[in-house]
Amino acid sequence: MATAATNLALVKPSTFSVPKSRNPSKLRVFTLRCSSATANAVPDLAERPWKTADARLVLEDGSIWRAKSFGASGTQVGEVVFNTSLTGYQEILTDPSYAGQFVLMTNPHIGNSGVNFDDEESRQCFLGGLVIRNLSISTSNYRCAETLGDYLAERNIMGIYDVDTRAITRRLRQDGSLIGVLSTEETKSDEELLEMSRSWDIVGVDLISGVSCKSPHEWVDKTNSEWEFKNSKDGEAFRVVAYDFGIKHNILRRLASYGCKITVVPSTWPASETLKMKPDGVLFSNGPGDPSAVPYAVETVKEILGKVPVFGICMGHQLLGLALGGTTFKMKFGHHGGNHPVRNLRTGHVEISAQNHNYAVDPTSLPDGVEVTRVNLNDGSCAGLAYPARNIMSIQYHPEASPGPHDSDYAFREFIALMKRVKVNA
């Protein structure tokens, strides 16, 4: 069993799965403000100068949420998760780890700063859709290139607003993540959408292959460096191979800012090819979905471990946990937001971190020699691992933030120090 760096008791959260047998006797419809009685009292709905509800979010628990659509139209199924970040919706929209999910923002006012060309975290939006309380009626920011609605429509991503996001969040906290269907298609009945939500699942699905790059390439940042937060480079360049399981650009930017030259490789890139490149270190990136659904990636990680220093971030951390012989489990509703307190058990310091994950490593399943270096202070779950004898380090959250506070940036410095130590002693 893994050891904690201090005496702080580690919590082994119990496995949670959404009961598929929910079968409410009747469907419940929720609307915001305008009940059907009030709507009927208005003589001519078509004459209204504002938009009326034209979309539904149907959850697998039988609740139906009437809403207004923006962005793309159509019908889409996904897992609903809530994100507590106050800002940074563009980075959230382009985080590939959200593939297969609808992101519900708990901040009630979204869209006021529009979107720009520099804050993209990947080549496209991979998430299933966006659920918000209030879509800003005006967009005002000197970096703004486009409104949020136009941006989503061009990328064929559905959004809904004027929906009670607080009520849905409370439901998710109580019952756990739920599968839902977003639809603007009036021809589809509530029952049909409910059936869709109940016959779809995200567990056990390989979502990485749909978001990873297709061929290896050198990382060259095209972002205006004005937005980069700087640090003094070490003066020494380290060569890093970064496995793209759905990598966020800011991981690459932050590593480059510490002087690393990075080759990004696809998720299926053989370990033998990576080792032939003789890197100083290997990074296993964040990525969407269930880590136990990608055994090929676990095998790749296994073949690299112990041969070169490695750093795992989020999905990368989970794959490392599996490669070391541990297990992962699905959390009740996961961690998504920029305000998660984490304690570094080596230093005792608390950092406020950016997180986005639904799975976690069970620390009690790990072999001796593996150290739990960090815990999430909200629920005691494992937030970081190290295996010093094999030059392994990993964290369950996002040191690159984007969006979020920069408290955890020092993790990149730790990786640089690890590569340096191994290089000097080689």
Ligand SMILES: NC(=O)CC[C@H](N)C(=O)O
């Ligand atoms: N950000 C990530 O890498 C997410 C990890 C994993 N897909 C999860 O949901 O737990």
